Amino acid sequence: MTGQTKRAVAAMALLAFSASSLALWADEDADLVVNGEIEMIVRTEAPAHLDGALRTIYSGWVFRQDDTQAMQMDDFDNPGMLFAEQGQELFNTAMGANGESCASCHANAEDLTRVRATYPKWDEAHGAVQTVEMQVQECQTESMGMAEAWGQNSQEMLNMTAYIASIGRGQVIDVAIDGPAQATWEAGKEIYYTRYGQLELSCANCHEQNYGNYIRADHLSQGQINGFPTYRLKNARLNGTHNRFRGCIRDTRGETFAIGSDEFIALELYVASRGNGLTVEGPSVRN
Amino acid sequence: MTRQVILATLLGVSASVAHAEVVSPAAVVANEYGEISTSLTGVAGNPVRGAEVMTSRSLGNCIACHQVTALEEFPFHGEVGPSLDGAGARWDEAAMRGIVVNAKAIFPDSVMPSFYKVDGFTRPGDAFTGKAAPDALDPLLTAQDIEDVVAYLLTLTD
Numbered sequence: 314m315t316g317q318t319k320r321a322v323a324a325m326a327l328l329a330f331s332a333s334s335l336a337l338w339a340d341e342d343a344d345l346v347v348n349g350e351i352e353m354i355v356r357t358e359a360p361a362h363l364d365g366a367l368r369t370i371y372s373g374w375v376f377r378q379d380d381t382q383a384m385q386m387d388d389f390d391n392p393g394m395l396f397a398e399q400g401q402e403l404f405n406t407a408m409g410a411n412g413e414s415c416a417s418c419h420a421n422a423e424d425l426t427r428v429r430a431t432y433p434k435w436d437e438a439h440g441a442v443q444t445v446e447m448q449v450q451e452c453q454t455e456s457m458g459m460a461e462a463w464g465q466n467s468q469e470m471l472n473m474t475a476y477i478a479s480i481g482r483g484q485v486i487d488v489a490i491d492g493p494a495q496a497t498w499e500a501g502k503e504i505y506y507t508r509y510g511q512l513e514l515s516c517a518n519c520h521e522q523n524y525g526n527y528i529r530a531d532h533l534s535q536g537q538i539n540g541f542p543t544y545r546l547k548n549a550r551l552n553g554t555h556n557r558f559r560g561c562i563r564d565t566r567g568e569t570f571a572i573g574s575d576e577f578i579a580l581e582l583y584v585a586s587r588g589n590g591l592t593v594e595g596p597s598v599r600n
Numbered sequence: 601m602t603r604q605v606i607l608a609t610l611l612g613v614s615a616s617v618a619h620a621e622v623v624s625p626a627a628v629v630a631n632e633y634g635e636i637s638t639s640l641t642g643v644a645g646n647p648v649r650g651a652e653v654m655t656s657r658s659l660g661n662c663i664a665c666h667q668v669t670a671l672e673e674f675p676f677h678g679e680v681g682p683s684l685d686g687a688g689a690r691w692d693e694a695a696m697r698g699i700v701v702n703a704k705a706i707f708p709d710s711v712m713p714s715f716y717k718v719d720g721f722t723r724p725g726d727a728f729t730g731k732a733a734p735d736a737l738d739p740l741l742t743a744q745d746i747e748d749v750v751a752y753l754l755t756l757t758d
Contacts, residue, residue, distance in 0.1 A: 511724050511733070511740065512713040519680075522711065526679040529657075529664040533680075563730035568723040 339532055340382065341375050341525075345594070348388055351483040353592045360589040362490060366521055372591050373534040373543075376525070377600060381546065384598040393475060393544030393596025396551050400476025403469060410458030415473075418456065422480055429481035429593045433582040435494040442497040442582055445474050446553075446573070465573040471551040475542050478595030485592055486539055488585045501583025504576055510567025516584075519561075536561070537588040538581065540597030547600060554581055622743050625718045634705030635694040640716070640743035645751025653745045653752075660715065660741060660749060670756060681712060688756040696750045700741075715741045 345353040355372040359365075374382060388394045404415045404422065419425055428445060436443040436451075443451070449470065450462035463470040490498040508515045519528065520536030527533070542551040555572040558580055562569040570576040621642035623629075630636045639645075654662040655674040663671060665680035691699065698705060703712035716739045724733035741749070 507722055509721075509723050511721055511737065513721065514711060514713075518711045523680050527676070528678045528680050529661070530676040559730060562723075563725065563728055565725075566727060567721075567725045567730075568732040569725070569730040 339376055339378055341371075343375070343382060345372070345374055345382070345386065347386055347482065347594075353483060353594055354485065354590065355592075357590040360586065362589075363587060366517075367535070367587075370537065370588060370591060371524070371535050372588075372594060373537055373540050373599065374594060374597060376532045376534040377598075381598055381600055385594070391544065391596065391598055392549070393542070393551060393598060394479065396472045396542075396544070397475040397479040397596055400472035400474070400479075403473055404476055408457060408459060409453065410460075413457050415452065418452070425477060426481045426484060429478045429595060430484040430486045431488060433494075433497075433578060433585060434489065435492065437493075440493075442494050442578055444554075444578055444581055445477060446470055447578075449473055466553055466556055468551075471542050471553055474553065475551055475596040478542065478593055481593040482595070483592050485590065486585065486588050488582065488589055490582070490586045494582065497579045498582050498586060500576075501579035501581070504580045505583055508565075509562050510565030512565045512567075514565045516561065516580075535587070536584065537591060538584050539588045539591045540594040540599065542595055543597050543599040545599050551596060552599075554584075625716050625739050628701060628716065630698055630702070630705055631694075633695070634698040634702065635692075636697040636701055637694040639747060640697070640701075641747050643744060643747065645744075645747035645749070647748070647752040647755050649745075650748035650750070650752025653741065653749050659745060662749070665712070668756065684753065684756055686756060686758055688754040689758065691753075693750060693754060696753050697746065700746050700749050700753075713740060715739060716743070716746055 343355075345355045347353065353372065353374075355375050356369055359367040359370045363370075374385060384390045384392075401422075404419075407414045407417075416422070428448075432445045432448070433442050435441075436448075439451070446465050450465075453459040453462040463473070505516045508518065516536060519533055524533050524535045538554050538557075541554045541557070543557070544550070545552050553572070555574075555577045558577055559569040559572060570580075623638070623640045628636060628640070629638065651671060653659040654668070655671055657664075662668075662684075663674060663677045665678040667677040667679065667683040667685070669683075669685050671677070687696070695706065699707075699712075701716040702714040703710045704714060718737045718739050721733075721737075724737055725731060726733050
C-alpha cells in the first residue's frame with residue numbers, strides 16, 4: 314500500500330468506528346523508510362542479553378499515530394531536521410581558542426556515521442562510559458581550547474546531537490555492554506528495574522510489561538532511545554535522552570536524577586543496549 | 601443535666617467521630633489476604649464522590665489504567681489494569697478496601713500504586729515536581745477518598 318492509500322484506508326476505518334479506540338490511529342505494522350531511501354528496522358528480534366524479557370524490540374515510531382509517523386518519513390515534514398541543519402552549521406563553525414571547528418578534525422563527517430549507533434561507549438583515556446554529549450564536551454575543552462563546553466541540555470548541544478544522529482540514520486545500533494562497560498551497564502539495569510517514587514513504578518513496569526497499552530491518553534512504547542534526540546510536538550523542540558528519563562521518573566512522583574548524572578549515563582547505556590538491532594532514527598518525531 | 605454538660609458531651613462525641621476514628625496509614629489492619637474489614641473513617645462512603653476521585657487526575661486517576669463503562673463520559677481510559685466492570689460482584693467490601701489501600705497485598709508485585717501508604721518508597725518526590733519529597737508524605741488519597749472509591753466500586757456489579 315502506498316502511504317496515501319494507507320492513510321485513506323485509515324481514515325475510512327476511523328469514520329466507521331469513530332467512537333471506538335484511539336488505537337486505530339497507530340499503524341503498528343507499518344514500515345519506516347525515510348525519504349524513500351533510508352530503510353529503518355523498526356521491529357526485530359530482541360538482543361540475547363534481554364534473556365527473554367522481550368521477544369521483539371520495537372522503535373517508538375511504531376506506536377505513534379499515523380500523522381506523527383508520516384512526519385518522520387520525509388525530511389521536509391520533520392521539524393527536527395531544521396535543528397539538525399543548525400547542528401551541521403555549528404559543526405563547521407570555528408569555536409574556542411584555536412579557531413577550529415569540529416570539521417577541522419573530522420573533515421569527513423561520514424567518519425562519524427557509526428557514532429550514534431555505538432554510544433554510550435567506554436572511553437579508555439577517561440576510564441568511564443561516555444555519552445555523545447560528553448564526547449562533544451571533551452572535544453570542546455580538551456581539543457578546541459574552549460573554556461566552557463556547551464551544557465548537556467543546551468540548544469547547541471541538542472542541535473549537534475541531532476546532526477550527529479541524522480548522519481547515522483539507518484545504522485544498526487550495536488552498543489557494547491561487556492568488558493570495561495559492563496559495571497556501568499549493570500548499574501543501569503538495576504535502575505531500569507527499580508520502582509521509583511510514590512507510585513512505585515519502574516521503567517520496566519511501563520515499557521516492558523505494558524508497551525502497546527494505553528495509560529490514559531498515552532500509547533506506551535518500549536521506551537527505546539534509537540530516535541533521540543526527538544522532536545516533540547508537545548513542546549515543539551528537540552528533547553534529549555536524559556530529559557526524557559527525568560520526565561518519566563517525575564511521573565512516578567519520584568525525585569529524579571540530574572541530566573548528565575552518573576545514574577543517567579548508566580541508564581542511557583542500558584536502555585541503548587535494549588535497542589541493539591534497531592536503527593538510528595534521530596531526530597525522530599514524537600507527540 | 602445542665603446545658604453545659606450536654607454541650608460538652610456533644611462536643612466530645614463529635615470530636616471523637618472526626619478524629620479518633622480515622623485510621624492512619626500506619627494503623628491499618630489487614631488480614632492475611634490483604635482484606636481490610638473496618639472502615640477507615642467510620643463514615644459511609646459516598647459513591648458519587650468516589651466516581652470523582654476515580655476520574656480526577658489530581659486524585660485517584662484510576663481510569664489512567666482501568667476502563668470503566670459507567671464512566672464513559674470521561675475520556676481516555678487506560679489498559680494497564682483490567683476493566684473494572686463487574687468488580688463490585690467479584691470483590692466484597694473488605695477486599696475492595698484492601699485493593700485500594702494496598703493492591704500489592706492482594707496482587708503481589710502489581711503495578712497498581714498503593715493509595716494509602718506513606719513510607720517505604722525509593723526516591724519519593726514532592727508530587728510531580730521531580731524534587732525530593734518533604735519529610736512527611738501524605739498518602740495518595742485520604743481515608744475518606746478511599747471509602748468513597750470503595751463505595752463506588754461496589755456499585756459496579758455488571
